[in-house]
Amino acid sequence: MDTASSNGRNSGAGSSSGRAPVVVIGAGFAGLAAAVRLCEAGRRVLVLEATKAGGGRSRSFAHDSGLELDNGQHLMMGCYHETLAFLRAIGREGAVSFQRNLSLDMVRHGGKRVKLRCPALPAPLHLAAGLLTMRGLGPLHKASAMRVGMFLRGEVVRPDDNETCDAWLRRLGQTEGIRATFWDPLIWAVLNDDPLVASAAMLVAVLERAFLGTRDASRLGVPRVPLSRLYVDDACAWLRARGAELRFGQSVRAIECDDRGVSGVVLRGGERIETREVVTAVPPFALLDCLPETVLRHPVLQDVARLQTSPIINLWLFLDRPLFDDVPFVGLVNSPLHWLFDRNRIEGRDPGDTVLLNCTMSGARGFVDDSPETLVGLWHAEMERYFPGRRVRVQQVKVVKEKRATISHAAGTYHFRPEVRAPVAGLFFAGDWVRTGIPATIESACQSGHMAAAAVLER
Ligand SMILES: Cc1cc2nc3c(=O)[nH]c(=O)nc-3n(C[C@H](O)[C@H](O)[C@H](O)COP(=O)(O)OP(=O)(O)OC[C@H]3O[C@@H](n4cnc5c(N)ncnc54)[C@H](O)[C@@H]3O)c2cc1C
Incomplete structure (x- = not known):
């Protein structure tokens, strides 16, 4: 196993002032949420981020129009409790504009609209009333949507991860009309995959969080500012003000282990940082690039390699x-x-x-x-x-x-997602793709970051 950096330099970050820092690799939602939680608990934190600006898959960039554009428009929901807790901690909760109640306009060929307006009733009655009064949709389709109430009341067998959304919606007798105007757009948006392949269990996890809690949980929210200004800048300022060290443009080349577990990380430039606690908050392919061969042979990592x-x-x-x-x-x-x-x-x-x-x-x-x-x-x-x-x-x-x-949230793939505790002492996995029970979203990223921080603090 590779135990020393190529130039043998050892960073003082972990040795000069008492306890070594918890090293967090990656400054996207997951890494920054983990770092904030660790800092709040009084731990020394060092964040290492490969790019100059951070933000990962939720980031903005300067466009030649003079505007800052996001890598993609990001939608949130009222049930993003972990995300909202993170934004609250760094003072940015108000930068997301939420609807008062769930409301959706779908445009058909020719321009006619189908409008869903959920009234101010307790959940899930608000959804039932919204679907029943949907403008631009016939009574047959609305009646089929009501059948989902049977599922929500527990009268229909829950889908397991092997059932696709398509199969589940057929089982619930959903018409093409309600699928095209409600279910399929929802599935593409929250699962980022085709209803023909996406897992119904993942969809149900979202439905439960969005529609079985409070009415507010199903509201949609849109950041009013570019993503980097929504959370990266302020999270970094918040962390620095509390003594955390953040190093941008510092890509981790290797995570090292010995017989006690994690022993340090090595940067692309050769610097080695000693630590016994590492939270990785990078996508699966980046994680697999950093781990030693001995760890990669573990079944948990073999499964991670199967994620598409x-x-x-x-x-x-x-x-x-x-x-x-x-x-x-x-x-x-x-x-x-x-x-x-x-x-x-x-x-x-x-x-x-x-x-x-x-x-x-x-x-x-x-x-x-x-x-x-x-x-x-x-x-x-x-x-x-x-x-x-x-x-x-x-x-x-x-x-x-x-x-x-x-x-991809294809049916039958959830079990490839690893737990936050890695099969190596002192190593913790965060990122939207770890086993959070929900699809890979901002909420899953923040939840994973909070779970990883809690696991570090429990040691
Ligand atoms: C176009 C687009 C639209 C989306 N829309 C939505 C949406 O509407 N709603 C929603 O909830 N979610 C949406 N998502 C998903 C959401 O963006 C992700 O779930 C979330 O950003 C993942 O955060 P993360 O911290 O887990 O990972 P990432 O954002 O990928 O962060 C990982 C960080 O690690 C860094 N890194 C990687 N390798 C190394 C290394 N070796 N050393 C140091 N640093 C490293 C990367 O540079 C990166 O900054 C969308 C994603 C995309 C791409």
């Missing part, structure tokens, strides 16, 4: 006028372009300004190799179908492809 990924494409379009002007975002029924977000409305920018529109394509395996020109062509063709007669001019476009946006 699913892409997301985001088109940022600068338009001369709004495409729709009554709501901040809409979904498209039966389109590979799943959601459209009007960022001017969300950020409260002057409606006279150039309109910044985000278009999100989840689980976009079939499109990820297409050129930006092809994707923009697809956007134009779809807008002709969904907003006929609405003449908007595209002034500028930025296409962001995240090929490994999340792990």
